Amino acid sequence: MKTTVVDLSADNFNSEVEAFLTRLLASDLVGSLLVPKRTTGGDNYVHALIKNPALLADTDIGAPVMPVQAARIISNLTFRDPGEKIGVVVRPCEARALVELAKFKQITRESLVIIAVDCLGTYEPKVFSGLVKAGRNPALDLRKQAQAGACRADAEASFRAACEICEYPALDTSVVDIVVGIWGVDTEKQLYIEASDVMAEALSSRSVLTFNEQKNPRRQELVATIKGERIKARDQVLGDFRSRVNSIKGIQELLSTCLRCHNCMINCPICYCRECVFRSPTFEHTPDQYLGWAKDKGAIRMPANTVMFHLTRLNHMVISCIGCGMCDTACPSDIPVMSLFRTVGDKAQKMMAYEPGRSYDEPAPATTFRDSELVTEAGMSGH
Amino acid sequence: MSDSKFEPRIVGFLCHWCTYTGADLAGTTRQQYPAGIRIIHLMCSGAIDVVYVLKSLLDGADGVLIGGCHPGDCHYQTGNLKARRRIALLRSVMETLGLDQERVWLRWISASEGRLFAQTVREYDGALQSRGQNPLADEWDL
Numbered sequence A: 001m002k003t004t005v006v007d008l009s010a011d012n013f014n015s016e017v018e019a020f021l022t023r024l025l026a027s028d029l030v031g032s033l034l035v036p037k038r039t040t041g042g043d044n045y046v047h048a049l050i051k052n053p054a055l056l057a058d059t060d061i062g063a064p065v066m067p068v069q070a071a072r073i074i075s076n077l078t079f080r081d082p083g084e085k086i087g088v089v090v091r092p093c094e095a096r097a098l099v100e101l102a103k104f105k106q107i108t109r110e111s112l113v114i115i116a117v118d119c120l121g122t123y124e125p126k127v128f129s130g131l132v133k134a135g136r137n138p139a140l141d142l143r144k145q146a147q148a149g150a151c152r153a154d155a156e157a158s159f160r161a162a163c164e165i166c167e168y169p170a171l172d173t174s175v176v177d178i179v180v181g182i183w184g185v186d187t188e189k190q191l192y193i194e195a196s197d198v199m200a201e202a203l204s205s206r207s208v209l210t211f212n213e214q215k216n217p218r219r220q221e222l223v224a225t226i227k228g229e230r231i232k233a234r235d236q237v238l239g240d241f242r243s244r245v246n247s248i249k250g251i252q253e254l255l256s257t258c259l260r261c262h263n264c265m266i267n268c269p270i271c272y273c274r275e276c277v278f279r280s281p282t283f284e285h286t287p288d289q290y291l292g293w294a295k296d297k298g299a300i301r302m303p304a305n306t307v308m309f310h311l312t313r314l315n316h317m318v319i320s321c322i323g324c325g326m327c328d329t330a331c332p333s334d335i336p337v338m339s340l341f342r343t344v345g346d347k348a349q350k351m352m353a354y355e356p357g358r359s360y361d362e363p364a365p366a367t368t369f370r371d372s373e374l375v376t377e378a379g380m381s382g383h
Numbered sequence B: 001m002s003d004s005k006f007e008p009r010i011v012g013f014l015c016h017w018c019t020y021t022g023a024d025l026a027g028t029t030r031q032q033y034p035a036g037i038r039i040i041h042l043m044c045s046g047a048i049d050v051v052y053v054l055k056s057l058l059d060g061a062d063g064v065l066i067g068g069c070h071p072g073d074c075h076y077q078t079g080n081l082k083a084r085r086r087i088a089l090l091r092s093v094m095e096t097l098g099l100d101q102e103r104v105w106l107r108w109i110s111a112s113e114g115r116l117f118a119q120t121v122r123e124y125d126g127a128l129q130s131r132g133q134n135p136l137a138d139e140w141d142l
């Protein structure tokens, strides 16, 4: 890993980043860039796939809003070799989702230059929009705080629940090519960048960036502290949630207002199946089937199989759930889907000694096995 | 204590090459086992999708028995070992959510183990007798 501290020569942080991205786009390292860019409406940032460097204007790599999980977009762009390299600016949870998607062959890692930016927290899109409309600059407000320590949400807003318990406010270069550090960095004066050895060599040989090997020990310290605090918060939240859902009654209460819109699944970066079984002919039942089930039980909730939808999704992907909370963002009924997935995932991931997003080399647990394992867990004891 | 009229309903997902054939052998050799088991034929225990196990349980089956070949004997090499991971995961999910994980069993029973098959069903039936009826059988709001 190589590091560099760049003193801002441009007016501000965003212009310096834009200059860096412009040089990157002009080099042969990428043919296009995927970067959060201010919408025409002005109150949101969405990922734009950029070819023309002039359109890097109004981008902000740290806008604290995530209307779509970028891993989903990147999967659309690279499920087949796109024929050129794409540089993608993502936050840690998006990068970790990419690691999982690579294992399911939903992205082509070789086609990507992944740039992970420290995440200071994100607002729901409607909250972010409200802040902008009230005249705030949410990105700048957080960046200013990030030098000193943990960032607080705007007094009139709160971060997404997923961000409050996220243990990955920053990544290192083990699963990405480039890291833009913000925690502990005086972003009014400096830009702090880390790159893998290979990427650093590629960037410096093309004069995109020189690596002066200056480090930022403050960032490391701060990230470790925040990580510790988030783990505590996480254990608290998941502990409370566990006692809330540990009975069928708890699950029924949780899902009472579920619309069965499937938005949680559609927006989840890990739910990659082109056709979910719940939207396939397997679940297109005939009238007499419904009537038969109603007869057996006396009555059935319609649309049928709501608990089963959530239980099945848990079984199919919870091991790879990276806790981004897009399911929460997408749910029109404010059901805490992320808390459900993280609570169930916590136990299941520990059982498999698996941490999603940690490494490209660890196979997804469902695709592998050991000769003797999980005998009790699988209900095989009592032989 | 248990209601003598309660006959647990067990759904058995059995692999073609081993347990299903073992169940067949149990029948032809007149081994006695409870009649409350409904058998679903799979080509391999590795072909099990938890969606079917969940459907059985949420519809009110008292227990689900998944049967496959002993390790090393799977016709498709390692389907059974992958199934074991899937079932372990399912039971972990069930445990967190307070659903009775003992309503899912996985067993390796070979084609020649008709006696073991009958014994396993008897054992499971007994275990389910003492657990009582699956409470989900009475839930409409699922």
Ligand code: SF4
Binding pocket: A264, A267, A268, A269, A270, A271, A320, A321, A322, A323, A324, A325, A326, A327, A328, A337, A338, A341
């Ligand atoms: S289940 Fe929710 S938190 Fe987990 S990866 Fe999917 S969208 Fe993110």
Ligand code: SF4
Binding pocket: A257, A258, A259, A260, A261, A262, A263, A264, A265, A327, A330, A331, A332, A333, A334, A335, A337
């Ligand atoms: S997004 Fe919410 S309402 Fe829609 S299916 Fe998921 S949990 Fe139910």
Ligand code: FES
Binding pocket: B015, B016, B017, B018, B019, B043, B044, B045, B046, B067, B068, B069, B073, B074, B075, B076, B077, B078, B079, B080
């Ligand atoms: S063929 Fe029997 S478990 Fe795979």
